[in-house]
Amino acid sequence: MKVALFATCLVDTMTPTVAHATAALLQRLGQEVVVPPTQACCGQMHVNTGYRREAVSIVANHVRAFAGAEVIVAPSGSCVASIHHQQAAVARRAGDEALAQAAEELADRTYELSQFLVDVLGVTDVGAYYPHRVTYHPTCHSLRLLRVGDAPLQLLRAVRGLELVELPGAEQCCGFGGTFAVKNADTSTAMLTDKMANVLSTHAEVCTAGDASCLMHIGGGLSRLRAGTRTVHLAEILASTEEAVTPDQRTEPAVTA
Amino acid sequence: MTAVDLGMPGLPTAPRGVGHLRGTQSFPDAARGALRNGQLRANLGHATSTIRGKRAAVVGELPDWEQLRAAGKALKTATMARLDDHLEELERQVTARGGVVHWARDANEANEIVTRLVLATGTSEVVKVKSMATQEIGLNEALEGAGLDVFETDLAELIVQLGEDSPSHILVPAIHKNRAEIREIFARTIPGVDPGLTDDPRQLAMAARAHLRERFLRARVAVSGANFGVAETGTLTVVESEGNGRMCLTLPETLITVMGIEKVVPTWRDLEVFLQLLPRSSTGERMNPYTSTWAGVTPGDGPQEFHLVLLDNGRTAVLADEVGREALHCIRCSACLNVCPVYERAGGHSYGSVYPGPIGAVLSPMLTGVEDNASLPYASSLCGACYDVCPVAIDIPSILVHLRGEHVEAQERPTAEAVAFRGLAKAMSHPRLWHLAQRGARLGRLFSRGRPTLPNALPPPVSGWTRSRDLPTPPAKTFVQQWTEEHRS
Amino acid sequence: MSAREEVLGRIRQALGGEDRTPAPEVVRDYRLTDGRPAGDAELLALLVDRVEDYRATVLCCSPAEVAATVRAALDRGLGTGWAAGDVVVAPGLAAEWRPAGCDVDDERPAVQLAERAASVTAVAVAIAETGTLVLDGSPACGRRALSLLPDCLVCVVTADQVVGSVPEGLARLDPLRPLTMVSGPSATSDIELQRVEGVHGPRTLVVVLVGG
Ligand code: SF4
Numbered sequence: 001m002k003v004a005l006f007a008t009c010l011v012d013t014m015t016p017t018v019a020h021a022t023a024a025l026l027q028r029l030g031q032e033v034v035v036p037p038t039q040a041c042c043g044q045m046h047v048n049t050g051y052r053r054e055a056v057s058i059v060a061n062h063v064r065a066f067a068g069a070e071v072i073v074a075p076s077g078s079c080v081a082s083i084h085h086q087q088a089a090v091a092r093r094a095g096d097e098a099l100a101q102a103a104e105e106l107a108d109r110t111y112e113l114s115q116f117l118v119d120v121l122g123v124t125d126v127g128a129y130y131p132h133r134v135t136y137h138p139t140c141h142s143l144r145l146l147r148v149g150d151a152p153l154q155l156l157r158a159v160r161g162l163e164l165v166e167l168p169g170a171e172q173c174c175g176f177g178g179t180f181a182v183k184n185a186d187t188s189t190a191m192l193t194d195k196m197a198n199v200l201s202t203h204a205e206v207c208t209a210g211d212a213s214c215l216m217h218i219g220g221g222l223s224r225l226r227a228g229t230r231t232v233h234l235a236e237i238l239a240s241t242e243e244a245v246t247p248d249q250r251t252e253p254a255v256t257a
Numbered sequence: 258m259t260a261v262d263l264g265m266p267g268l269p270t271a272p273r274g275v276g277h278l279r280g281t282q283s284f285p286d287a288a289r290g291a292l293r294n295g296q297l298r299a300n301l302g303h304a305t306s307t308i309r310g311k312r313a314a315v316v317g318e319l320p321d322w323e324q325l326r327a328a329g330k331a332l333k334t335a336t337m338a339r340l341d342d343h344l345e346e347l348e349r350q351v352t353a354r355g356g357v358v359h360w361a362r363d364a365n366e367a368n369e370i371v372t373r374l375v376l377a378t379g380t381s382e383v384v385k386v387k388s389m390a391t392q393e394i395g396l397n398e399a400l401e402g403a404g405l406d407v408f409e410t411d412l413a414e415l416i417v418q419l420g421e422d423s424p425s426h427i428l429v430p431a432i433h434k435n436r437a438e439i440r441e442i443f444a445r446t447i448p449g450v451d452p453g454l455t456d457d458p459r460q461l462a463m464a465a466r467a468h469l470r471e472r473f474l475r476a477r478v479a480v481s482g483a484n485f486g487v488a489e490t491g492t493l494t495v496v497e498s499e500g501n502g503r504m505c506l507t508l509p510e511t512l513i514t515v516m517g518i519e520k521v522v523p524t525w526r527d528l529e530v531f532l533q534l535l536p537r538s539s540t541g542e543r544m545n546p547y548t549s550t551w552a553g554v555t556p557g558d559g560p561q562e563f564h565l566v567l568l569d570n571g572r573t574a575v576l577a578d579e580v581g582r583e584a585l586h587c588i589r590c591s592a593c594l595n596v597c598p599v600y601e602r603a604g605g606h607s608y609g610s611v612y613p614g615p616i617g618a619v620l621s622p623m624l625t626g627v628e629d630n631a632s633l634p635y636a637s638s639l640c641g642a643c644y645d646v647c648p649v650a651i652d653i654p655s656i657l658v659h660l661r662g663e664h665v666e667a668q669e670r671p672t673a674e675a676v677a678f679r680g681l682a683k684a685m686s687h688p689r690l691w692h693l694a695q696r697g698a699r700l701g702r703l704f705s706r707g708r709p710t711l712p713n714a715l716p717p718p719v720s721g722w723t724r725s726r727d728l729p730t731p732p733a734k735t736f737v738q739q740w741t742e743e744h745r746s
Numbered sequence: 747m748s749a750r751e752e753v754l755g756r757i758r759q760a761l762g763g764e765d766r767t768p769a770p771e772v773v774r775d776y777r778l779t780d781g782r783p784a785g786d787a788e789l790l791a792l793l794v795d796r797v798e799d800y801r802a803t804v805l806c807c808s809p810a811e812v813a814a815t816v817r818a819a820l821d822r823g824l825g826t827g828w829a830a831g832d833v834v835v836a837p838g839l840a841a842e843w844r845p846a847g848c849d850v851d852d853e854r855p856a857v858q859l860a861e862r863a864a865s866v867t868a869v870a871v872a873i874a875e876t877g878t879l880v881l882d883g884s885p886a887c888g889r890r891a892l893s894l895l896p897d898c899l900v901c902v903v904t905a906d907q908v909v910g911s912v913p914e915g916l917a918r919l920d921p922l923r924p925l926t927m928v929s930g931p932s933a934t935s936d937i938e939l940q941r942v943e944g945v946h947g948p949r950t951l952v953v954v955l956v957g958g
Contacts, residue, residue: 007736007737009685011736012695012735012736012737013695013698013699013731013735014698014729014731014732015729015732016732016734016735016736016739017732019736019737019740020736020739020740023740035736035737035740035741035744037688037737037741038688039688039737040684040685040686040688040691041685041691043685046678046681046682046685047658047662048639048658048661049661049665049674049678050634050658050661050662050663050664050665050666051662051665051675051678051679051682052658052662053662053666054678054679054682055682057682057683057685057686058682058685058686060686061685061686061687061688065688085655086658140638140639140640140641140642141641143641144640144641144642144644144645145641171642172598172640172642173598173638173640173642175598175638176638177637177638177639177640178638178639179635180635180637180638180639181721181722182718182719182721182722183285183635183721184284184285184288184599184635184636185285185721185722185724185725186285186288186289186292187285187288187292187599187602187603187636188638189724189725189726190292190298190602190603191598191599191602191638192725192726194602216728216729217726219727219729220710220722220726220727220728220729221725221726221727223710223726223727224725224726224727267759268756268759268760300938303938304938304939305939307938307939307940308935308939320777321775321776321777324773324775324776324777325776327773327775328772328773328774328775328776331770331771331772331773332772334769334770335769335770335771335772336769337761338761338766338767338768338769338770339769340757340761341754341757341758341761344753344754344757345754348750354922359749360748360749360750360752360753361749361753362749362752362753366749410946411936412934412936412937412945413936416936429935429936429939431936432939435938436937436938439937458937458938458940458942459942459943459944461937462934462937462942462944462945463944465945466944466945466946469946470860470946473946474857474860475857487921490921490922492921492922498932498933498934498935498945499932499933499934499936499945499946499947500894500932500945500946500947500948501945501946503890503894503926503946503947504894504946506890507856507890507891507894508856508857508891518753518757525916525921526913526916526917528916529912529913529916529917530774530776532912532916532927533776533912536876540935540939540941542929542941543796543799543875543876543877543929544873544876544877544878544927544929545929546800546928546929546930546931546932546933546947547926547927547928547929547932547947548925548926548927549890549924549925549926549927550921550924550925550927551924551925552921552922552923552924555883555923555924557853557889558883558889558890558891558924559889559890559891559924567753569753569756573753573756573757573759573760574760576757576760576761577759577760582760
């Protein structure tokens with residue numbers, strides 16, 4: 001299959017290793033990967049902050065960038081959820097029915113990474129090797145908007161060397177919430193503190209998830225506490241093998257200071 | 258700011274200066290203080306996790322929960338689509354069975370009607386069943402202003418009233434107090450209370466029983482709300498636990514019920530859905546201890562004078578919002594509060610309204626006009642837990658996002674935030690500008706001076722982030738840039 | 747304009763005048779019946795389980811034993827030393843169920859019922875799945891104050907009154923009557939969201955299940 005990779009604006013700018021890992025993983029599984037160079041953002045941050053009018057041209061750019069793609073994969077439950085649930089609505093509200101329909105068609109071909117692997121390719125063992133103690137945080141948008149279910153856990157369970165430990169209170173939000181983390185920084189921090197307490201109670205070396213945004217939030221908090229637990233995106237774990245820890249995979253703590 | 262800015266031409270919102278829909282502080286400011294209250298955090302954490310477990314267990318028992326939920330949603334949607342017809346039918350039926358129906362445009366008018374009706378009976382005391390509508394309109398203050406003594410009879414309401422506090426939860430207004438704090442309030446405020454009163458919940462409940470018993474027996478007027486009003490039969494319904502509702506609905510000569518216009522349901526049969534959804538979602542019981550229904554006046558049984566006050570107070574403004582009107586479907590079960598991670602930490606008082614939690618964050622701003630509660634739609638991480646548990650499947654996250662849009666679009670002059678978001682939107686719509694902007698972000702590398710994280714002391718709004726979290730230094734090259742360079746053919 | 751006209755007018759305006767969105771069809775694909783007929787032995791067992799879960803007592807008996815079981819129920823609620831004058835019964839309660847010498851409710855002021863320790867009533871229907879008894883204000887169930895003010899309530903339920911589900915229960919009721927649905931003794935969850943039985947309503951509920 002020819003897979004168009006949507007890196008998402010955050011991964012592209014802040015944690016490109018996640019996108020490199022996604023590409024390497026998909027190629028290893030025999031997929032042809034293309035990266036449309038004009039991609040930018042799905043528009044979620046604008047919509048969720050109240051700038052739905054401004055988001056229309058962002059959606060239009062996204063639809064243009066991926067026009068004609070056979071299937072689109074992104075390493076982010078949140079962005080894929082926005083593509084599925086928000087893009088068309090925003091275009092329709094602005095009176096652009098053609099864009100709304102184009103966005104809907106594109107959404108039908110857009111998958112979050114773990115869903116693509118398990119539901120479309122039908123693989124759970126991607127041949128990865130990752131000799132670490134890992135706990136998994138099911139991010140809210142993967143869990144409740146996309147309903148990825150246990151696809152990420154199926155994938156993680158099949159990773160050689162990986163010891164998966166259950167995260168207490170897993171389904172509670174980590175407190176990221178986009179601009180929520182800034183506009184309601186105190187409440188966000190209180191939620192983060194409880195999430196970190198649960199993560200640390202597992203004594204895992206690594207906390208993983210399918211969303212780079214939540215991981216940046218949790219990882220940023222753990223780093224500030226000088227906790228040894230680091231955050232690593234699911235794609236980076238799945239891309240790792242015995243032969244080569246992927247060239248771009250960070251093996252050091254996610255954020256060190 | 259008037260309702261006109263909200264795209265609801267001509268439909269008035271709930272008036273200012275009366276009732277309890279507006280706080281004195283923005284949500285982030287109020288939450289900042291509440292978050293430091295360790296006792297509050299512990300009380301709320303304990304209570305909400307208890308109820309979450311109970312709810313999950315009894316909801317899991319019903320194989321057809323999702324079908325009931327879908328039916329509840331459809332029933333509410335269908336009711337709203339013909340709300341005028343159903344209210345007229347309700348009025349006809351209640352009147353035919355000996356009740357008197359009054360209409361109130363807003364809180365002031367409802368308070369006037371109820372006060373006038375109470376004064377006409379010549380009594381000086383009123384007993385009340387917990388009701389969100391009467392809290393919303395500030396009825397107690399209005400009655401007290403007319404020289405009447407008002408007694409809340411629900412245990413949690415009593416705790417709040419005796420503690421001179423305000424409610425923080427839809428179902429359990431004193432959820433922010435633990436048993437030790439409640440014992441202290443009772444010991445201090447109930448005349449003649451047993452000095453040996455302990456903090457055993459059973460003893461506390463008994464103290465409330467003894468305190469209110471005489472009041473119930475001598476009460477001549479009661480004021481209640483209603484969970485449902487059945488149009489086809491004129492049957493009103495109150496769902497409760499303690500029996501204080503039954504006391505109020507049964508013993509006084511006069512009963513005055515204040516009901517929001519959205520509480521009407523078309524047929525008796527519709528209750529077969531809601532009486533399954535509500536108790537399991539609210540107290541986590543298969544059925545609440547007592548549900549009372551009555552149609553008008555029954556000779557020889559219960560109050561012989563019955564008044565129904567139908568309240569608008571901004572509800573029609575909510576109805577006018579095609580996205581937001583779903584919030585009127587709420588059956589006030591409070592499940593969304595109990596699962597909300599923001600509510601659990603910031604507490605109900607942070608919302609500044611009698612409607613706290615996720616439903617409050619959408620309902621209060623719509624009842625008052627978004628600009629009067631502009632921080633509430635942002636008081637959510639959009640985690641979606643509320644939508645999942647809501648027994649009538651109200652898509653609260655989508656309404657929150659919609660109201661954020663309404664707020665942004667109501668601004669007459671551009672805010673700094675708007676300028677930034679517009680600039681960013683422009684960049685994200687034009688690949689060349691976007692790549693330039695990404696290069697700009699990488700300028701942050703200069704601040705970091707080679708360290709893997711940016712310094713803590715970045716200027717606002719980034720400081721909101723860096724006060725408690727590190728921010729990784731952006732890498733030298735973006736993924737798309739590097740990939741494109743490597744795959745240039 | 748009257749408030750009535752104004753509120754109705756606002757609703758019509760909010761719904762968009764003539765071209766309002768039509769009401770969706772309501773699909774009732776939830777369980778309308780339990781599948782088991784009223785009085786089925788499994789339903790009776792379920793009712794017992796659910797009522798006891800509310801920390802109420804259930805005493806089962808045959809139709810011939812009702813009077814004795816009602817007395818036993820009062821022993822449970824009041825202790826064995828009760829006197830006939832402590833108990834008031836619904837005026838339409840079957841005469842053969844009545845404990846001898848007990849007072850029958852009449853047109854006295856309702857608050858006087860608070861002086862009695864216990865009341866005995868029939869029910870209109872019982873819903874097994876939720877452990878709910880419904881009293882409908884008929885002579886056999888009595889007026890609402892009767893099942894409210896005495897601190898102990900004894901309800902006699904016959905097997906044919908026991909249905910499985912909430913929809914079946916409501917379908918048997920007349921919404922024009924004053925109804926009281928009782929699920930266990932009065933209770934509160936207002937202190938730390940923990941259930942405590944016994945607040946303003948009867949603190950003791952004893953159910954006599956006939957034919958169970
Ligand atoms: S919005 Fe839904 S979950 Fe929240 S109180 Fe209302 S009915 Fe319950």
